[in-house]
Amino acid sequence: MKVSTFPIFTLKDAPADAEIISHKLMIQSGMIRKLSSGQYSWLPIGLKVISKIENIIRNELNAIGCREILMPFIQPAELWKESGRWDQYGPELLRFKDRNDRDFCFGPTFEEVITDLIRNEVSSYKQLPLNLFQISTKFRDEIRPRFGVMRAREFIMKDAYSFHSNQKCLDETYDIYKLAYTNIFKKLMLDFTIVDADSGNIGGSKSNEFHVIADTGEDDLLLDESLNGMNLEIAKIKYSEDDLNKIIKKSGLIHKKGIEVGHIFKLGKKYSESMKAKITLKDSSMTNIFMGCYGIGVTRIVAAAIEQNHDDSGIVWPQSLSPFQVVLIEIDGAKNEQVRMYSQKIYNELCASNIDIIYDDRDLKMGSKIKDWELLGIPHMIIIGKKETENNNVVYKSRLSKDKKEFALDKLIEKISKS
RNA sequence: CGGGGUGUAGCGCAGCUUGGUAGCGCGGCUGGUUUGGGACCAGUAGGUCGUAGGUUCGAAUCCUAUCACCCCGACCA
Numbered sequence: 001m002k003v004s005t006f007p008i009f010t011l012k013d014a015p016a017d018a019e020i021i022s023h024k025l026m027i028q029s030g031m032i033r034k035l036s037s038g039q040y041s042w043l044p045i046g047l048k049v050i051s052k053i054e055n056i057i058r059n060e061l062n063a064i065g066c067r068e069i070l071m072p073f074i075q076p077a078e079l080w081k082e083s084g085r086w087d088q089y090g091p092e093l094l095r096f097k098d099r100n101d102r103d104f105c106f107g108p109t110f111e112e113v114i115t116d117l118i119r120n121e122v123s124s125y126k127q128l129p130l131n132l133f134q135i136s137t138k139f140r141d142e143i144r145p146r147f148g149v150m151r152a153r154e155f156i157m158k159d160a161y162s163f164h165s166n167q168k169c170l171d172e173t174y175d176i177y178k179l180a181y182t183n184i185f186k187k188l189m190l191d192f193t194i195v196d197a198d199s200g201n202i203g204g205s206k207s208n209e210f211h212v213i214a215d216t217g218e219d220d221l222l223l224d225e226s227l228n229g230m231n232l233e234i235a236k237i238k239y240s241e242d243d244l245n246k247i248i249k250k251s252g253l254i255h256k257k258g259i260e261v262g263h264i265f266k267l268g269k270k271y272s273e274s275m276k277a278k279i280t281l282k283d284s285s286m287t288n289i290f291m292g293c294y295g296i297g298v299t300r301i302v303a304a305a306i307e308q309n310h311d312d313s314g315i316v317w318p319q320s321l322s323p324f325q326v327v328l329i330e331i332d333g334a335k336n337e338q339v340r341m342y343s344q345k346i347y348n349e350l351c352a353s354n355i356d357i358i359y360d361d362r363d364l365k366m367g368s369k370i371k372d373w374e375l376l377g378i379p380h381m382i383i384i385g386k387k388e389t390e391n392n393n394v395v396y397k398s399r400l401s402k403d404k405k406e407f408a409l410d411k412l413i414e415k416i417s418k419s
Numbered sequence: 420c421g422g423g424g425u426g427u428a429g430c431g432c433a434g435c436u437u438g439g440u441a442g443c444g445c446g447g448c449u450g451g452u453u454u455g456g457g458a459c460c461a462g463u464a465g466g467u468c469g470u471a472g473g474u475u476c477g478a479a480u481c482c483u484a485u486c487a488c489c490c491c492g493a494c495c496a
Binding site for chain 2: 016371
């Protein structure tokens with residue numbers, strides 16, 4: 001990509017209305033722009049990060065036999081009345097009527113829709129188990145949206161659902177998802193932990209949350225030495241104590257703040273009973289389908305990753321999430337034909353080596369370009385000016401260090417491919 | 420919903436206490452000089468001061484209402 005056809009929208013100053021570092025940096029680096037409270041547009045560079053996350057999730061879910069679908073964002077009230085959640089869910093569920101005065105809501109989660117889908121398609125244990133997921137926009141009318149995309153009203157979430165003819169199969173699948181989630185967060189290169197959790201509004205029996213550990217997290221976690229543990233709700237029950245500090249004393253556990261980025265549930269028959277999703281078993285008896293559901297907050301991960309990876313100059317993307325692997329900065333390419341041609345040649349060769357590269361061909365001073373790409377957090381930077389063009393080499397700079405080194409091109413490709 | 424704060428040019432802000440018809444820095448555009456870590460000079464464009472009402476000869480400034488945004492709390496993935 002070239003900046004001339006892949007626009008970036010960095011700001012010189014940090015925005016005044018952002019509080020936490022990830023929110024500030026996402027605005028300043030031009031990943032997102034606010035439309036209204038809790039609603040953000042994603043610009044090209046931000047969307048590219050989302051794609052990276054989505055693809056890691058897709059690969060891991062496909063690997064455990066989970067297939068992608070897409071369900072409607074707007075859902076009819078009938079299904080929610082059937083499950084009982086039309087009355088339970090509260091004002092977080094944004095409701096409205098269509099022109100025929102029929103009730104609808106914006107989907108905050110999709111248990112009703114998928115249960116309806118499956119009950120119509122599946123009638124025998126022979127068709128199970130079945131695993132489906134979607135990556136889509138969700139809407140929750142939060143009491144108080146805050147911290148940019150961290151607690152937004154409109155956000156992208158991956159939600160997966162599993163269907164089983166018996167509890168054992170659900171139990172086994174739950175563990176498979178737990179492992180797949182662990183792989184996903186490892187590949188995302190985030191510092192995370194898994195805790196026991198309450199199943200809350202979604203319902204069901206067992207649940208685990210995946211948290212990115214960060215001081216700006218909104219959730220309280222109580223962890224042991226190896227950073228396993230539980231969230232505050234569970235700790236309150238387990239230690240029969242409401243006060244956080246007293247729980248810490250009583251339990252001897254470590255208190256950490258976490259950003260909830262994943263949540264897996266064993267739903268059991270909660271929705272299959274209320275919505276009458278039944279199958280026939282081997283002995284020709286009937287049972288309600290056993291279900292599990294498994295969420296990952298895609299847009300929240302972007303913010304969480306930045307909370308964990310930044311410095312004074314801006315974002316420091318982990319390799320796995322960086323919108324580009326390499327940025328090529330040309331110095332005065334707009335005025336120096338040789339530099340332009342040489343930069344273009346290097347760009348072509350890196351593209352040919354399958355390196356995801358952005359070529360900054362703007363007519364700006366070198367310093368401005370470097371500041372922009374440090375803010376944007378690209379791990380590898382190549383600088384090409386008159387000197388490099390004459391010497392037939394490139395200057396390389398890592399996002400993590402201030403010093404620069406000269407490289408021959410083939411050595412550089414080797415270095416980048418290895419890291 | 421309770422408490423606190425902020426709305427003035429694309430961005431960051433001053434001006435408001437003490438009313439006299441709007442300014443600074445950055446950014447934009449034009450021309451020139453520059454060019455290896457956010458250049459310099461000159462010129463230029465851009466604002467019904469969140470909105471509505473009121474007080475006043477006169478309101479960004481005082482009063483009332485209202486809207487939006489941010490922070491704390493309750494709530495929640």
